[in-house]
Amino acid sequence: MNKVRTASVERKTAETSIKLILNLDGCGKGAIHSGIGFFDHMLNLLTAHGLFDLTLACDGDLDVDGHHSVEDIGIALGDAFYQAIGDKAGICRYGTFYLPMDETLALISLDISGRPYLVYDGGEMAPMIGGFDTELTEEFLRAFAVHAGITLHVKILYGTNSHHKIEAIFKALGHALRHALEHDPRNSGIPSTKGML
Template identity: 70%
Template sequence: MTGSDIMRQIEIKRQTNETAVYINLGLDGTGKNKIDTKIGFFNHMLTLLSAHGLIDLVVECTGDIEVDGHHTVEDVGIVLGDAFHEAIGDKKGINRYATFYVPMDETLARASLDISGRPFLIFDAGELAPMIGAFDTQLAEEFFRAFAVHAGITLHLQILYGKNSHHKIEALFKALGHALRHAVEMDPRVKGIPSSKGVL
């Protein structure tokens, strides 16, 4: 069966001594979501990723945030990446590539990706304030890396210019959502795997 023959939706759980993560992801949705990671700013970012990517998304995570947010943020990235990888299926008929720019006030962000099966992350957000609310801004890169590796995508995220750390990270999540939305869309002109090699 091809991606056009099935509902690209997946439910997945992962439990370790540090976190318990549950995700329900639908690639062909409307952006409805329910997010609870116990980290307010991170909840907000995942809500934006869902809304702008038109990805239906439920995320529930209980983690050792009394230590810090690292395990929660990274493990959500891992499970979200795993869910994306399973939901995308055989990749037949998808656009595969996408690049999207998002302006947010003084900030301009770019996300460029390839659903390639070759995980890689380039992350360049410039200087960031140490914290946004209870969110350690170093964890943004950790989330994106975990997601890219487990989703099997090549992902380039860059802030072209900007000053406000909230704006920078928010613009990156929005740009990623839009890029994912376009990359996973089916194009009826694409016959089979979108690669000259015939495999991804």
């Protein structure tokens, strides 16, 4: 396993300009500026509960809407995770976490497999939370999973409050990633019978 699991990513398109620095073995510190307050809150929760350190700045075309910024942040963050994870030697690989948020219960289950896939069932949600289009939750998760090379299953088991649902998803994702990325003291090799991931 890489001794230092960090990555720095810059992504610039006609729609967004993103710079981020990620440390997988941090202590949960975030300095995040996406231009969308609620999304900043969610990324800070992901960082805190995953015990990652993340510095992120995005200058996006928010005069259009939040889609490009949220999706491109998912792409850049996924790229950073992929780089920082490295060859995957010594990681636990799998992570599953149930997270209660008041009346809501969320389930995240993931595999750092090299085979990107997203299954998403967030249930019904209000269209907007503050300046955040709730449909973009799925767009972020798909972009992140594809670029990180993660098989990711997301399900809201029950709940009524849209804020609670999305918050539970991001917190649970942090915990599941944290567990999957932990060092396995019994296996220093690639956690696959194939010998590679």
